[in-house]
Amino acid sequence: MKKNLPIGISSFEKIRSEPYYYVDKTPFVAKLVEEGTYYFLSRPRRFGKSLFVDTLKQAFFGRKELFQGLYLEKNWDWSVRYPVIHIDFGGRTLKGEEHLITYILEQLEKNQETLGVSCSEKDLYDSCFEELILKSYEKYKQKVVVLVDEYDKPILDCIEDREAIKRIRDILVKFYIVLKPLDRYLKFVLLTGVLKFYMSSIFSGLNFLNDITLSRKYSTICGFTQEELEEVFKEELQDKDLKLIKCWYNGYSWLGEPVYNPFDVLLYLKERQIQPYWFETGTPSFLIKLLVEKKFYIPQLSELMASERLLGSFDVDFIEPENLLFQTGYLTIKGVEEIPSGYLYYLSYPNKEVRVSLNNYIVDYLTRKGPESARLTLKLTRALREGRVSAFGEVLKALFSGIPYEWYRSNEIAGYEGYYASVVYSFLEGAGFEVIPEDYTSLGRIDLTIIFEERCFIVEFKVVEMEGESPKAIEKLKEKGYHQKYPGRFKEIYLIGFDFSKEKKTLSNFDWIKL
Structure with missing residues (x-):
């Protein structure tokens, strides 16, 4: 058997040729095989899932020479080699049902060639996949390993077309469902992807999979500590x-x-x-459109709460921003709290790369300013460093001016204070300022607190009905006394009020006071 089992080309082998670039994740290979058979793992794109899948593949193929110096070298039974069926959806953009079915059949045919078996069934719905598993088991006299990488990629490719998603989902359900009754022929099964679908969809037929996405003992299975x-x-x-x-x-x-x-x-x-x-490497356009559609208050991204059910699965019929933001890697878990109904998760940006880049993308989408945003960022940074607070108003007027009126007509969110606060918040976060949204005090809630070097700016937003109305935002700041939260902590403290005209869709009043 060892002579007949083909091994194919290995990305794991390629990266092992540069050992200083390989972080040893093989202890997780041993742990997975020791503790179970059926697994699902979700991680964001480009996070090492494919390399881990190939590591598993080469281990089951029995290629001991690739594991010299790694944990698995002395913690694996190299006397047995297993037939591996490897389905990879990550290598091609798939548009439409016919394209998907053709690609799946190509993948099955490729595995037939690799394993040296021939299936009589050539139709997806006549269980070509099932026949491949059974014939591989029969030929090699060993249970079969099934590795499916980026199982949800066909759905991500059509994420903006919800009806297409449902049709693609139905095809995948029929494809994956054959695994469940073949337990006696399977040694190990792993599906990886970005999204975990709600139990009533794809996973209704895969409820036997052990989801290790939020397992503490597998939390570092991808990525570098x-x-x-x-x-x-x-x-x-x-x-x-x-x-x-x-x-x-x-x-x-x-x-x-x-x-x-x-x-x-x-x-x-x-x-x-x-x-x-x-x-x-990705454009989160669908995600931003979803945030606008849901009138999502962008400053919440820095501190968001989500239930266990909301965080754990992606429902095509009810796509929620919190779930999509987490599973795609734009937010991550910063804390967890046990509650009577399960767990409550605290989410925020994972790092500065995501915080700055995502907010720059959002402000460009909301204002249509493009490259001009960078020039405004530089102008504001220089002005605040020199203590010219009046430039704040000039920059925001420029930021909101010139936005096509058609955009406002098609986005009701522009009539709410949350829209203007979201634009300013994203602009400042993208510029790298330290921003505290919904800054709570004993006297109430500050819309935004901005900290820059030794200065603190306390900001209030108001939407007024008509152009020319008396300022409301600055008056509220003077009345509430929010600045009392920061006595003696900063060299300078400013109150800044922004009034936006619902009629003109622009900044109508800008007032500030130095305390």
């Missing part, structure tokens, strides 16, 4: 600012130790400069 980073990349990091790297790329958490985004780390070591590498 601080110890792994400093140990494996010790030479490359000798002259680097570790605090800066941590601030930008660490912070992803699934109830365990925070981890670095491996894609960011490897590109940083190659390019030698801080850049939003991971963020730039």
Whole structure:
């Protein structure tokens, strides 16, 4: 059998040729196989899922030579090799049902060639997948390993078309459902992806899978811990600012130790400069449209709460921003609290890369300013550093001016204070300012508190019905006395009031007071 079982081409083998770039995750391989058979793992895109899947594949193929010096070398039964069926949806953009069915059949045919078996069934719905499992088991006299990488990629490819999602989902349900009754023929099954679908959809037929996404003992199965980073990349990091790297790329958490985004780390070591590498590989346009559709208050992104049910699954019929933000990696878990009905999760940005990049994307979407936003950011930073607070009003007037009226007509959110607060918040977060949204005091709630160097700016937003109305925001600030929260903590404290005209859709009054 060992001579006949083909091994194929391995990305794991390729990366092992540069051992200083490989972080040993093989203890998780041993743990998974020891503790169970059927697993599901969700992680954001470009987080090392595919490499881990290939690591499993090569271990089950029995390629001991690839694991020299790794944990698995001495903690695996290398005397047995297993037939592996590897389905990878990550390699192609799939549009439409016919394209998906064709691709699945191509993947099955590729596995037939790899395993040296031939299936008589050529139709997806006549269980070609089932026949492949049974014939592989019969030929190799060993239970079969099934690894499905990026199982949800076909749905992500059509995420903006909800009816198409449902049709794609139905195809995938029929494809995956064959696994459940084949227990006696299966050694190990792992599905990886970004989204975990609600139990009434794809996972209704896969409820036997053990979801390890939020398992503390598997929390670092993908990504680099601080110890792994400093140990494996010790030479490359000798002259680097570790605090800066941590601030930008660490912070992803699934109830365990925070981890670095491996894609960011490897590109940083190659390019030698801080850049939003991971963020730039995707465009969260659907996510931003969803936030607008739901009238989502953007400042909540820095401190958001979500229930266990909301966080745990993606429902095509009821897509919620909190769930999508978490599963796609734009928010991560910062804390958890047990409540009578289960758990409550506290979410926030994982790191500076996501905080700055996502908010820049949001403000560009909400204002249609594009490159001009960067110039306004520079103008505001210089002005505040020099103490010219009046520039705040000038910058915001420029930020809101020139937005196409058609945008307002198609987005009711522009009539609410939350829209203007969201634009200002995202603009400031994208600029790198320290911003505290909904800053609670004993006297009430501050809309935004901005801290810049030794100055504190306490901000209030109001929407007035007509252009020319008397200022309301600054009067509320003077009346409430919110500044009493920060006595003696800053060199200068300012009250800033922004009044926006519902009629003109722009900044109508800007007032400020230095205390």
